[in-house]
Amino acid sequence: MEKIGRFGEFGGQYVPETVMNAVSELLEAYEHYKNDPVFIQELHDLYRNYAFRPSLLYYADKMTKDLGGAKIYIKREDLNHTGSHKINNALGQVLLAKHMGKKRVIAETGAGQHGVATATVCAYFDLECEVYMGREDMERQALNVYRMELLGAKVTGVDSGTATLKDAINEAMRDWATNIETTFYCIGSVMGPHPYPTMVRDFQKIIGEEAKKQIMEAEGKLPDCVVACVGGGSNAMGIFYDFIPDTSVRLVGAEAAGRGIDTPDHAATISKGDLGIFHGMKSIFLQNDEGQIAPVFSISAGLDYPGIGPEHAWLHSTGRADYVAITDEEAVQAFEYLSKVEGIIPAVESAHAVAAARKIAPTMRPDQIMIINLSGRGDKDVQQIARYRGVNING
Amino acid sequence: MANRIDEKFAELKAQNKKALITYIVAGDGGYELTEKAVLAMEQAGVDIIEIGVPFSDPIAEGGTIQMASQRALQRGTTLKGVFEMVARLREKTNIPLLLMLYANTIFRSPDFFDKCKEVGIDGVIVPDLPFEEHDEFKASADANGIYNISLVTPVSHDRIKKIAKVAQGFLYCVSSVGVTGVRDKFSTDFDKFFGEIAESAKIPYCVGFGIRDGETAHKISRHCNGVIVGSAIVNKVAEFGQDAVPEITKICRELRAGLDS
Numbered sequence: 001m002e003k004i005g006r007f008g009e010f011g012g013q014y015v016p017e018t019v020m021n022a023v024s025e026l027l028e029a030y031e032h033y034k035n036d037p038v039f040i041q042e043l044h045d046l047y048r049n050y051a052f053r054p055s056l057l058y059y060a061d062k063m064t065k066d067l068g069g070a071k072i073y074i075k076r077e078d079l080n081h082t083g084s085h086k087i088n089n090a091l092g093q094v095l096l097a098k099h100m101g102k103k104r105v106i107a108e109t110g111a112g113q114h115g116v117a118t119a120t121v122c123a124y125f126d127l128e129c130e131v132y133m134g135r136e137d138m139e140r141q142a143l144n145v146y147r148m149e150l151l152g153a154k155v156t157g158v159d160s161g162t163a164t165l166k167d168a169i170n171e172a173m174r175d176w177a178t179n180i181e182t183t184f185y186c187i188g189s190v191m192g193p194h195p196y197p198t199m200v201r202d203f204q205k206i207i208g209e210e211a212k213k214q215i216m217e218a219e220g221k222l223p224d225c226v227v228a229c230v231g232g233g234s235n236a237m238g239i240f241y242d243f244i245p246d247t248s249v250r251l252v253g254a255e256a257a258g259r260g261i262d263t264p265d266h267a268a269t270i271s272k273g274d275l276g277i278f279h280g281m282k283s284i285f286l287q288n289d290e291g292q293i294a295p296v297f298s299i300s301a302g303l304d305y306p307g308i309g310p311e312h313a314w315l316h317s318t319g320r321a322d323y324v325a326i327t328d329e330e331a332v333q334a335f336e337y338l339s340k341v342e343g344i345i346p347a348v349e350s351a352h353a354v355a356a357a358r359k360i361a362p363t364m365r366p367d368q369i370m371i372i373n374l375s376g377r378g379d380k381d382v383q384q385i386a387r388y389r390g391v392n393i394n395g
Numbered sequence: 396m397a398n399r400i401d402e403k404f405a406e407l408k409a410q411n412k413k414a415l416i417t418y419i420v421a422g423d424g425g426y427e428l429t430e431k432a433v434l435a436m437e438q439a440g441v442d443i444i445e446i447g448v449p450f451s452d453p454i455a456e457g458g459t460i461q462m463a464s465q466r467a468l469q470r471g472t473t474l475k476g477v478f479e480m481v482a483r484l485r486e487k488t489n490i491p492l493l494l495m496l497y498a499n500t501i502f503r504s505p506d507f508f509d510k511c512k513e514v515g516i517d518g519v520i521v522p523d524l525p526f527e528e529h530d531e532f533k534a535s536a537d538a539n540g541i542y543n544i545s546l547v548t549p550v551s552h553d554r555i556k557k558i559a560k561v562a563q564g565f566l567y568c569v570s571s572v573g574v575t576g577v578r579d580k581f582s583t584d585f586d587k588f589f590g591e592i593a594e595s596a597k598i599p600y601c602v603g604f605g606i607r608d609g610e611t612a613h614k615i616s617r618h619c620n621g622v623i624v625g626s627a628i629v630n631k632v633a634e635f636g637q638d639a640v641p642e643i644t645k646i647c648r649e650l651r652a653g654l655d656s
Binding site: 004012013014015016017018020021022160161166167170173174177178179180181274275276277278279280282285287289290291292293 | 450451452453454455457461465468473474475497498499500502503504522523524525526527528531545546547548550551552554558569572573574
């Protein structure tokens with residue numbers, strides 16, 4: 001049988017039969033609309049006029065001087081409408097849902113950024129929206145819960161399992177299986193059954209396409225290194241994709257090491273995971289010897305996931321991209337560093353990329369160029385960082 | 396070697412009876428309770444038993460089986476322990492036994508199908524292995540004579556034909572969209588659904604998801620060759636714990652009577 005939707009051995013369509021027809025229908029619709037000039041035009045108008053694209057490629061002069069290595073540019077996805085790269089994918093998928101005649105959109109969310117982006121686009125298109133979120137994440141990201149409700153979405157707490165992102169995905173899949181004929185499942189990362197990993201990457205690849213054009217305008221040459229944080233991996237795939245054929249460009253993903261990869265409390269899938277089948281895909285997962293999915297830990301709700309998108313697993317296996325693990329402490333230091341040095345408060349997820357950049361940039365020459373993908377802004381994280389530092393800001 | 400599932404359906408056909416298939420989560424309440432329940436179910440007239448191997452993230456299950464899986468895992472249930480339990484059961488019964496489990500459990504166990512053959516498992520049901528990924532484990536399952544039971548649903552439509560072509564043992568027909576669990580009513584147009592199935596199926600077809608008592612079993616059985624009951628059994632373990640066996644016997648007798656009436 002011909003295998004579709006594979007990146008090497010990774011990917012596939014490991015989902016219950018109940019959702020297979022919907023997966024096939026989605027694949028067919030996506031294959032059609034991705035080449036439809038009207039759809040493409042609509043999406044690009046939304047990118048430009050609603051999401052505020054293209055996002056800036058900002059030269060971080062002070063950080064460059066401070067680190068004393070490569071010239072550092074920051075791709076400012078934090079300046080997008082709703083505050084992260086998640087809007088790119090939400091616009092693409094919800095526009096597709098609209099064209100497919102679906103009336104109801106569901107999503108999972110970890111940090112809340114994908115939930116907010118989906119709720120936003122559903123408000124724009126007048127579609128019913130329900131977002132599944134782990135109970136623990138609802139507590140650490142209470143602000144985003146309120147934002148989603150403000151946007152007209154229903155936020156449903158998930159108490160099962162570890163009450164975080166993977167459990168929210170489980171519950172969204174169960175909802176999808178139950179309401180399969182009316183509902184569009186808007187997955188937030190480059191994961192799940194085919195076509196999601198490919199489709200979400202396609203909706204995010206504009207990040208890398210813009211960055212390449214912008215760096216060519218600014219420097220007249222390709223960057224030497226591109227750094228992005230990786231949970232499921234959508235912002236990283238977004239900025240990596242256009243650079244994959246440019247083999248001189250080193251691609252680095254920063255995953256969450258939590259309290260350290262030698263403790264049980266991390267979410268460092270590539271560093272510590274094994275090949276498995278879960279959430280619709282064959283990829284790398286954190287799991288025990290019998291294949292039970294492991295509980296994960298990270299200060300970042302958005303990176304707190306025991307798996308990684310199949311295309312990343314493939315980039316890792318072929319050696320095209322490198323993956324490094326960044327601890328909570330390193331991420332929090334990078335959060336504070338970028339705030340003080342550049343006046344930019346990064347999302348705690350994106351702070352993992354900044355932390356990786358702080359390690360790599362000083363090892364590079366001043367004539368070399370690094371781009372950091374700043375996937376989101378950090379307003380949502382301020383309270384949690386304060387708590388981490390033992391500062392009470394609630395009065 | 397003939398598969399016990401085929402032999403059972405041939406026997407039922409000769410007796411003009413419908414199949415009663417039940418499901419229980421291994422290790423929910425401990426292996427010993429599961430063993431007792433399996434033997435009691437056979438005594439109460441059950442024809443085939445599915446043993447659920449608990450998984451951390453059972454995406455196709457409703458609340459009842461999710462919680463049972465969690466209880467079983469908390470008790471330390473492992474695949475190795477399930478195989479040992481099945482080996483003990485095989486000394487006492489010849490009833491067809493299936494394992495219901497998620498793809499990752501098989502994938503992470505390289506000698507899985509050899510072990511199945513060794514302990515006397517007859518088939519597997521893998522809810523997250525659709526037709527598209529059917530050949531993931533096919534070679535090793537076939538080599539050991541273990542059936543991979545295929546599922547069809549009311550939204551499978553034109554997929555039913557190609558699924559029926561590769562199906563072995565019996566076709567597992569999901570009564571309604573959604574996840575496992577007892578239901579108050581079915582919204583599926585059964586005449587249409589089973590019409591589509593009857594056209595394609597060359598093997599027996601049985602209905603599961605939502606069957607809770609003798610009456611629903613009776614009503615639905617006119618469409619098919621048997622019924623599959625899971626959550627209604629698992630509920631008894633949740634409610635009665637170590638005292639669940641007589642309750643399980645009771646509901647199995649009721650289901651049997653419903654099917655035979």
